[in-house]
Amino acid sequence: MTIKITRKIKGYNVKRPDGGAAEASAAAPTEPQAEVIQMHERLERPGVLVGATYKIKSPLFEHALYVTINDIVLNAGTPHESRRPFEIFINSKNMDHFQWIVALTRIMSAVFRKGGDVTFLVEELKAVFDPRGGYFKPGGTYMPSIVAELGLIVEQHLKSIGMIKDSEISEAQRALINEKRAAYEATLKAPGAAHDVGAGEAGGYPAGATLCPKCNTSAVVLMDGCATCLACGYSKCG
Ligand SMILES: [Zn+2]
Numbered sequence: 001m002t003i004k005i006t007r008k009i010k011g012y013n014v015k016r017p018d019g020g021a022a023e024a025s026a027a028a029p030t031e032p033q034a035e036v037i038q039m040h041e042r043l044e045r046p047g048v049l050v051g052a053t054y055k056i057k058s059p060l061f062e063h064a065l066y067v068t069i070n071d072i073v074l075n076a077g078t079p080h081e082s083r084r085p086f087e088i089f090i091n092s093k094n095m096d097h098f099q100w101i102v103a104l105t106r107i108m109s110a111v112f113r114k115g116g117d118v119t120f121l122v123e124e125l126k127a128v129f130d131p132r133g134g135y136f137k138p139g140g141t142y143m144p145s146i147v148a149e150l151g152l153i154v155e156q157h158l159k160s161i162g163m164i165k166d167s168e169i170s171e172a173q174r175a176l177i178n179e180k181r182a183a184y185e186a187t188l189k190a191p192g193a194a195h196d197v198g199a200g201e202a203g204g205y206p207a208g209a210t211l212c213p214k215c216n217t218s219a220v221v222l223m224d225g226c227a228t229c230l231a232c233g234y235s236k237c238g
Helices: 098-114 120-126 146-160 171-189
Strands: 013-015 021-023 050-056 065-074 082-092 218-223 226-229
Touching (some): 050 146, 082 146, 098 146, 120 146, 171 218
Antiparallel strands (some): 013 021, 050 065, 065 082, 218 226
16 A cells, blocks of 8 residues: 655654654644554555565474565655564474464464564563473574574564664674673683683584573673673673
8 A cells, every 4th residue: 555645745753662753853743644554454465575584493393494574564665664574484394383383373473463562472482481491503592492483583573674673782892792702712722721722612602601691692601700791791790
């Protein structure tokens, strides 16, 4: 669906997640606005949707899972243009869990199409753990279940389309972590150091690094008597 703009655009509002609107210009607030299309369940699916396919390889599954999330572009070409997830599919050669996968993807797609804030799905999925035990992804991040990894993929996707603000560590923090890491590696290489240098471990974190409670990555090392995560910067000493 497209909207024809018949009058000159004199200003616009940026919709904030908290419901408030930020004035983007000094336009009079009484200026009539073109109708903005929001996500709702009666929105018809266009013939073509853009999307992305992600691969999950887990030791819990013999075959890889392919997760496709398709997006709908609302208000294309207007200041209100936004990309929202519309549907999700999971494909795999593994048919063991077929009915549950189909059920999950249908419900997730329905939630996407309802509109509103769908980001809660990420936290719900990431909190699911497999009673048979989780696994480590390449890079050393612990996944408590396949469903949790699915949550991670949805999070990645929502970040890529701008629905979740990337709370990635700032550049200054990243520099600090790199500095800490270099310092740690220097202590390992120092002559007389009794440590075992295990370079090339999962994700390149030092051997013996323990699991970080914040980012679930095996990257916590002891530095100056303080447990410090080399992946996200988490530190027990603040
Ligand atoms: Zn961490």
